[in-house]
Amino acid sequence: MGLLDRLLDLVKKRETPGLTADVPGLKIVAEAFDPVVADSAVLAASPDWVSTAPAVLRHHLLLPPDRLAEAASILAQDGYELREQAPDGEPARVLAVRVQVLDALHCAQERSRMAGLAQRLGGDALGWDAQQPEPTA
Numbered sequence: 001m002g003l004l005d006r007l008l009d010l011v012k013k014r015e016t017p018g019l020t021a022d023v024p025g026l027k028i029v030a031e032a033f034d035p036v037v038a039d040s041a042v043l044a045a046s047p048d049w050v051s052t053a054p055a056v057l058r059h060h061l062l063l064p065p066d067r068l069a070e071a072a073s074i075l076a077q078d079g080y081e082l083r084e085q086a087p088d089g090e091p092a093r094v095l096a097v098r099v100q101v102l103d104a105l106h107c108a109q110e111r112s113r114m115a116g117l118a119q120r121l122g123g124d125a126l127g128w129d130a131q132q133p134e135p136t137a
Helices: 003-014 039-044 065-076 104-120
Strands: 026-032 054-063 081-086 092-101 124-133
Touching: 026 039, 039 104, 054 065, 054 104, 065 081, 065 092, 065 104, 104 124
Parallel strands: none
Antiparallel strands: 026 124, 054 092, 054 124, 081 092
């Protein structure tokens, strides 16, 4: 198995068919809005997070309204969907949403990436939260 095959396998493992951001019954299982607290600590402290299950990862961003299309284009390259929360504000409150299996390393990398993107576009990255379906009894 070559390097390209291994990379494709990693990408396939991150894909999570069946779960979408619009599935009813999602609840927040972890959230990180304090930049001082490590993502690994956030996940470790969450009793509701299921580490092996896919989650809806939502990055909360403040972006200038005139840069939303550019942000959406950049984020789409990595499978994120940009959703407006409060489009009338200046700056606009938006969510960058993607389904994936969470781990501390990728949460930290994506938090850093979102902070860089928001800064480059003249906005701010507030933090992230993760949603997973309510357990079925």
